[in-house]
Amino acid sequence: MTEPKRVKLEEYLDDYAYTSESHIRKDGDTIWVPDVYCHNGHSLMVHGVLFDGKPAIHLRGEIGGAGGPRKDFYLSPIIGDDRKKGPELPDGTKVHMLCPICKEPLRELIPCTCRVGAHRYAIYLTPDPNELGAIGLCEVYGCPQSFVSDDGELVFERVVDED
Numbered sequence: 001m002t003e004p005k006r007v008k009l010e011e012y013l014d015d016y017a018y019t020s021e022s023h024i025r026k027d028g029d030t031i032w033v034p035d036v037y038c039h040n041g042h043s044l045m046v047h048g049v050l051f052d053g054k055p056a057i058h059l060r061g062e063i064g065g066a067g068g069p070r071k072d073f074y075l076s077p078i079i080g081d082d083r084k085k086g087p088e089l090p091d092g093t094k095v096h097m098l099c100p101i102c103k104e105p106l107r108e109l110i111p112c113t114c115r116v117g118a119h120r121y122a123i124y125l126t127p128d129p130n131e132l133g134a135i136g137l138c139e140v141y142g143c144p145q146s147f148v149s150d151d152g153e154l155v156f157e158r159v160v161d162e163d
Contacts (some may be wrong), residue, residue: 091142
């Protein structure tokens with residue numbers, strides 16, 4: 001029997017200025033993003049699906065990879081929160097992520113270490129992707145690894161603890 005993965009959230013910028021105008025917000029112990037966008041500037045937040053009263057991030061996924069059947073996914077906007085609503089898939093299923101508005105694939109950022117050939121894709125903290133604020137999400141369903149950057153600085157990263 002395999003041991004469950006130990007996932008931890010690393011915080012890199014102790015001096016991040018959480019304000020009512022910042023791209024990343026903090027309410028008590030809850031850290032979240034108020035809005036995210038595709039590379040074309042479409043807001044991906046929906047108010048019809050909520051996580052702890054906060055609007056969900058809406059993505060469309062092609063199950064099994066590009067060209068697969070399309071399904072809608074709603075992700076928690078809370079940093080470090082794995083909750084999602086949508087189809088239940090076996091861990092390890094590849095999901096080619098698209099903007100639900102323009103239907104374009106999200107931009108590929110960097111490889112993910114969860115398995116050979118996996119990549120992380122970007123959703124942005126502002127409508128302008130050149131502002132260098134992004135969330136990097138893995139295309140592999142069930143992979144907990146992700147990161148959040150703002151203004152080109154790594155703010156948070158979720159990693160699998162190999163210890």
